Structure formats: structure tokens, C-alpha cells
Amino acid sequence: MNISNELIKLKAENILGEAVISVEPFTNITNNYVYQINTKHKKYILKIYKSGWPEDGKLIFVNRKLNECKIPCAKIIYYSHDDGDLQSGLLIEEFLTGSIADKVNLTVEQEAELFKKLAAFA
Numbered sequence: 001m002n003i004s005n006e007l008i009k010l011k012a013e014n015i016l017g018e019a020v021i022s023v024e025p026f027t028n029i030t031n032n033y034v035y036q037i038n039t040k041h042k043k044y045i046l047k048i049y050k051s052g053w054p055e056d057g058k059l060i061f062v063n064r065k066l067n068e069c070k071i072p073c074a075k076i077i078y079y080s081h082d083d084g085d086l087q088s089g090l091l092i093e094e095f096l097t098g099s100i101a102d103k104v105n106l107t108v109e110q111e112a113e114l115f116k117k118l119a120a121f122a
Contacts, residue, residue: 003033003048003086005023005025005035007085008023008035008037008046009023009037011046011083011085011086011090012037012044012046012092015077015078015092016037016039016044016077016078016092018039018040018041019039019040020037020038020039021038021039021040022037022038023035023036023037023038023046024036024038031050031051032047032048032049032050033047033048033050034046034047034048035047036095037092037095042094042095043094043095044077044092044093044094044095045074045091045092045093045094045095046090046091046092047090047091047092047093048086048088048089048090048091049088049089049090049091050088051088059076059079059091060076060079063075063076069117069120071117072096073096074093074094074095074096075093075094076091076092076093077092077093077094078090078091078092079091079092
């Protein structure tokens, strides 16, 4: 799929209701197309799924549960399964600085604490 930065910019501006200053693609991600969207006041992540959207409602459910359990996470701003230009799905979430979760090296104690918090979902 060839997606132009101009299309990404237009989609983001329509959804966010503000001018996009720049669109920066992430090049080290293989399972989705991911872009950093920069506006005057805020940064966002825009994700286009390459092969199928997660189960209906799954993203919002997980996001809500993380917030209920006070586990810091990016707020989902917009998601859609049905987009005429991007049929595989579109997600916009707030940009958070830091490391990607699967790249973080945790101590045994930190990992145990993480799993305790995640167990609260069950």
C-alpha cells in the first residue's frame, strides 16, 4: 500500500480539527504503517493497520481498562474500521515520550509488579 504524506495530513487535519505542521513516518515498524503527526500544540501517533483491524471494541476496552487501573497509556483520540481511503483501519492516539513496551528491560521485581497490575483485568 502506498500512502502519501499528503493523504495522512488531510486525514489528520479533518479528524483533529487543526493544522498539521508535519508528518513523520516511523521506518522501523513492520506490522503497521505508523506516523508521528505534529500540530502547533500537540503530537499524535497515527496508525494504519496493514492486515486487518483488531477485534471490534478491543482497543477501546483495553484503553479503558488501563485507565481504570491507573496504568499510564496513550489516550485514543479516534479510530475507524471504515474509511474509504484506508480500508484496513485507522487509529489516532496521543503521542507519549518514552520507550516501546516490548523494548523495555525490566527487573524481575518490576516485571512482577507489571503482571500484578495486568492481572487486575481478569
